[in-house]
Structures are given as C-alpha cells and as structure tokens.
Amino acid sequence: MFKPISFDLEETSKLFGQKRVLELRGLSNRLIREAAIENNFGKAELGVIAYALHKIETKQHFLNNKKWHQVKVSISTSLNSALFAARNNNSTQLIEKLKDIIKSIVRIDAQLGNYAQGIYEKAKTKQASLAYSYGLSLAQAAELTGADKKELQSYIGFTKMIDEEEEQKSIIERVDELRNLVEGRA
Amino acid sequence: MNVVIDSGTMITFSSTCLMNVFVRFARENRLELIVSHDVSEESVWRPLSNKRFALNAARIKHLFNESIVRVISATHEVKQLEKEILSLANNCFFSKGKPIQILQRGEAEALALAKIHNAKALFVDERTVRSLIENPSRLKQVLEKRQHKVVKADEKCIADFRKMFSDLKIFRSVDIIALAFEQGSFDGELDKGQLELEAALYATKFAGCAVSEKEIQDYLKHLT
Numbered sequence: 205m206f207k208p209i210s211f212d213l214e215e216t217s218k219l220f221g222q223k224r225v226l227e228l229r230g231l232s233n234r235l236i237r238e239a240a241i242e243n244n245f246g247k248a249e250l251g252v253i254a255y256a257l258h259k260i261e262t263k264q265h266f267l268n269n270k271k272w273h274q275v276k277v278s279i280s281t282s283l284n285s286a287l288f289a290a291r292n293n294n295s296t297q298l299i300e301k302l303k304d305i306i307k308s309i310v311r312i313d314a315q316l317g318n319y320a321q322g323i324y325e326k327a328k329t330k331q332a333s334l335a336y337s338y339g340l341s342l343a344q345a346a347e348l349t350g351a352d353k354k355e356l357q358s359y360i361g362f363t364k365m366i367d368e369e370e371e372q373k374s375i376i377e378r379v380d381e382l383r384n385l386v387e388g389r390a
Numbered sequence: 391m392n393v394v395i396d397s398g399t400m401i402t403f404s405s406t407c408l409m410n411v412f413v414r415f416a417r418e419n420r421l422e423l424i425v426s427h428d429v430s431e432e433s434v435w436r437p438l439s440n441k442r443f444a445l446n447a448a449r450i451k452h453l454f455n456e457s458i459v460r461v462i463s464a465t466h467e468v469k470q471l472e473k474e475i476l477s478l479a480n481n482c483f484f485s486k487g488k489p490i491q492i493l494q495r496g497e498a499e500a501l502a503l504a505k506i507h508n509a510k511a512l513f514v515d516e517r518t519v520r521s522l523i524e525n526p527s528r529l530k531q532v533l534e535k536r537q538h539k540v541v542k543a544d545e546k547c548i549a550d551f552r553k554m555f556s557d558l559k560i561f562r563s564v565d566i567i568a569l570a571f572e573q574g575s576f577d578g579e580l581d582k583g584q585l586e587l588e589a590a591l592y593a594t595k596f597a598g599c600a601v602s603e604k605e606i607q608d609y610l611k612h613l614t
Contacts, residue, residue, distance in 0.1 A: 241537050243491055321442075339529075339536040341518035342398065342598075343494040353432065354401050354443055357515070357598030366595070367602040369517065369532065372525040375591075375601070375609040378565040379572070385510055385559060386391070386419040386569075 206238045209246050209298070210290035216254050217283040220261070220276075228258040236331045239348060240338040246295075248335070248348045249302050256309050256327040266316055275312045279305050329355045337365055392422045394504040395459060396514040397433035397496075398598065400425075402563040404449040406593040410579050412563075413458055415570040423459040424507060426468075426499040430454065430461045462503055471502035478551045479522060483530060484542045490533060492522060504558055511559045513566065517600040520560045523552060563594045564601040568609060584610065 212235055219228040235251030238244065257279070266272045286301035306324060313323045332351035336342060342360070346353040360366070373381075403412045416423055425433075434451045437443035453459040464472070472495065479493040493501075497519050504512050514520060521529035526548045533541045570576065571587045580586040591606045 237537075241485065241539065337536060339533040341492065341494065341497065342516045343496055344491060344518075347494065352443075353397070354405075354437065354446070357398055357401060358405065358596075359598075361596045361598035366517075366600050367604070369600075369602070370528075371602065371605060372521070372528060375565055375568055375605050376612050378561055379568045379609075381559055382511070382561050382565055382569050383572075386421070 206242065206247075208290070209250065210287060212247065212250055213283060213287040213290055216250060216257075217280060217287060220254075220257050220283065221280055223261055225258045225261045228254050228261070232258060232331065233334060236334045236349070237338060240335040240340050240345070243344075243348070245348065246298070246302075248331070249306075249350075252324070252327045252331050252349050253302065253305055253309070255331050256324045259323050259327060260309070260313070265318070266312075269316055271315065272312060275308050279308050282308070325352075325355075328352075329359050332356045333359050333363060333365070336360060391420065391511075392424060392504075392507045392509040393511045393513060394500050394507070394509045395423050395425055395429075396500055396512070396516065396519075397425070397429045398515040399513045399563050399566075400429075400433050400450050400453070400459070401446060402515055402594050402597040402599050404446040406590070406597050408563075408567060408590060408593065409449050409453075411570050411575050411590070412566065413453070413456075414575040414577075414579075415566060415573065416458055418573065418575065423453075423513075424462050424503060424509070425459055426496070426503050427461060427463050428496045428499050432496065462507070464499060465506075468499065468502045468506060471505060472498045475501050475551075475554070478547055478554070482522070482526065482544055482547045482551060483533060484544065485533075485537065485539050490541065492518060492529075501555065501558075505554065509558065511561055513561050513563070515562050515594075515599040520562075520600075523555050523558065523560060526552065562601060563597075563599045564591055564606070567591060567594055584614070587613075 215231055219231060232251045232254035235247045235254060239248035239251055260266050282301045282304045286298050289297035289301060309324050310322060317323060328349045328351040332345045332349040333356060335348050336345040342353060342357060346356045403409045434447045437447040454461055475498040476493055480491050481489050482492060483490040530541050530543050567590050576582050576586060588610055595601050
C-alpha cells in the first residue's frame with residue numbers, strides 16, 4: 205500500500221523549503237511510479253510539480269532573483285493549504301491549490317526562464333517518460349502527467365528505454381510480412 | 391488494401407521529413423489508409439494551433455486533403471466495438487486484484503476501425519498495442535519487471551482479445567521505411583545507398599518508433 209497524498213505533500217513542502225533538490229527529485233520519481241501503478245492523477249500532478257520545483261532550485265538565475273523568493277513563499281503557502289485540504293479529504297480544494305502552484309511555476313518561468321519551452325511542460329514530458337518506463341503505453345503515460353504525446357514520443361526516442369526491450373519480431377521478419385501483404389501473397 | 395494508421399506513425403514520418411517516401415510507398419502499394427476522427431484531432435487539428443507543432447500537423451493535414459489518408463467518423467458500431475475492446479484489453483492483467491489499464495480510448499478506436507473495415511494491417515509505432523496482440527506474455531513480463539509487482543493474467547480475456555485480431559498484422563514506421571527503400575520509394579528524395587537507409591531508420595527511432603539499435607544493425611547486416 206502506498207502512502208497517502210497528504211504524506212507526499214508534507215514531504216514536498218519540507219524538501220522544497222529546505223532546498224533538498226536531489227531528494228525532491230527522488231520524491232517526484234517515487235510519486236510517478238506510484239501514480240503509474242495506481243493510475244493516480246493527483247500523485248502524478250504532484251510528481252510533476254516536485255520535479256519542476258527541483259529543476260528551478262538548481263538554476264542559479266532563479267535563485268539569484270528576488271522575484272523567485274517571493275514566488276517560493278507563495279508556493280510554500282499553497283503546498284501547506286493543499287496539505288490541509290488533503291488531510292480534510294477536500295479534493296476540490298486540493299486540486300485548486302495544486303493548480304495555483306502550477307500557475308505560479310509557469311508565470312515565474314515565463315519571466316525568468318531562458319527557454320521557449322517552459323520548465324513545467326518539460327517536467328510533464330520527462331516524468332511521463334518515467335511513467336512509460338513502468339510499462340504504461342505512450343498515450344496512458346502522456347495522459348497521466350498531461351504531457352503532449354508528440355513531445356513524449358520524441359523524448360522517448362532519444363532514450364535507451366526501447367533498446368532494453370526484446371522485440372517479438374525483427375525488422376527482417378516484419379519487412380517480409382509487409383512485402384507479402386502488399387504483394388497479395390499473405 | 392485497408393490499413394489503419396496511428397497518429398504516432400504519421401508524426402514519425404512528418405517529423406523526419408520521410409513523408410514523401412511514405413506517400414510514394416502508400417500510392418505504389420495501393421494502400422487505403424484510414425484514421426479515426428480522434429486521431430485526426432490529435433495529429434492535426436489540435437497541434438495546428440501550437441506554433442511548435444503546426445508544420446508537422448500541416449504536413450499530415452495535406453495527407454487528408456490529398457485523400458492519401460481518409461478520416462473515418464466514429465459510427466455507433468465503432469463506438470460499441472471500441473467499448474468491447476477496452477473492456478477486454480483492460481481486464482487482461484491484474485495487480486493486487488485490480489485490473490491494469492493497458493489501452494486508451496484512441497487506441498481502442500483504431501483497433502475497432504481495423505476490425506470493422508477489414509484492415510489487413512495496423513501501422514503503429516508504439517509498443518503496447520503491438521505486444522498485446524502479438525505477445526501478451528511478454529507484456530506481462532514487462533509490467534512485472536518495470537513495476538516490481540506480481541501481475542496476474544486472465545488467459546480467457548487475452549485469448550478473446552487475440553482472437554479478435556488474429557488476422558491483423560502490425561508494422562512500425564521503421565518496417566515501412568525499410569520496405570520503401572527496397573521498393574525504390576527513396577527515389578527523388580534520397581540517394582539509394584546504405585548510408586541513406588541507415589540514416590532514415592535511425593531517424594524513425596529517434597522520432598519515437600519503438601525499435602532497438604540492435605534490430606536496426608541486424609537488418610543492415612542482413613542487407614549486406
């Protein structure tokens with residue numbers, strides 16, 4: 205049995221507050237694993253948030269900016285409110301608070317980030333690829349974290365995940381089958 | 391010959407500039423390519439509004455406008471079969487007594503279309519649908535290995551699902567490109583050389599087609 209989301213929120217809040225970025229990333233990975241196994245969208249969302257927060261906390265230009273410190277306070281408040289909501293089984297408020305955190309991340313990233321593709325979007329793809337590695341289909345993994353399927357497909361293409369799985373049929377066999385089919389021999 | 395094509399495969403061709411090779415291959419082999427309405431939404435109409443993906447989407451839209459790929463609206467019959475497929479596929483494997491969701495609606499719709507339109511082949515780059523049809527025990531092993539959990543299989547569900555698609559052959563973009571090369575569909579687009587073939591096969595892999603480096607290398611060795 206996995207831990208309840210209130211436990212995960214408490215952990216996220218603590219690790220984020222204490223700038224324990226590697227542990228935050230580890231927590232994100234655990235959340236995605238559990239979300240993939242249980243098809244739990246709440247854990248998946250928190251997993252993506254934790255990953256995005258870890259990413260921001262490794263970027264010097266964010267850490268050196270006053271605006272980020274203001275946003276960090278607001279995110280911490282939202283995490284605590286989400287924790288309160290989770291403890292009281294108030295799922296509507298919990299979702300609302302998680303959405304507030306996402307908005308804060310997206311907004312500050314638009315102001316301080318260096319890339320056209322935002323940190324949160326990248327986090328969705330990155331963690332969807334992790335969900336895919338747990339055996340989910342591409343579509344399921346994309347749906348779980350809200351990642352774009354095209355983006356995810358391309359991301360997975362550059363990983364070694366596919367190389368780890370043995371195929372049922374080789375290209376040679378499939379090409380033979382396809383040839384027979386189009387030439388009307390199958 | 392009717393062939394259902396998944397959005398992922400079309401995206402692989404459009405994002406690797408191998409669309410012309412694919413179109414020539416489809417025309418020369420008289421393939422009647424069909425997609426579900428959902429797939430057209432996912433591969434064209436939604437990404438067209440996103441500047442990052444609009445060019446790829448426009449390339450696929452061109453396939454629809456040129457009637458190389460036909461978009462089929464979901465009829466009541468398709469919807470019914472889609473439900474049946476989802477129910478079967480998503481009750482094949484269990485973990486801790488709970489069914490493991492294997493297929494999504496879009497994938498089930500593509501399979502329903504294939505069944506209703508007597509498609510001989512399904513072009514799909516993704517591994518899960520392929521594994522479920524070709525080798526479900528392998529899929530079980532993958533789920534167990536990846537999730538570190540005991541997965542139980544409902545053999546009857548698996549057998550019913552496989553029986554439903556016993557005549558359906560699955561091909562990936564990498565297989566299509568390999569045959570297209572053999573048939574001369576690279577003409578006018580790329581030189582017909584080993585280097586071009588290797589580059590094209592790897593391009594499909596890096597675009598997300600589920601093919602291993604070993605498979606590509608084995609195929610290239612087989613040709614020499």
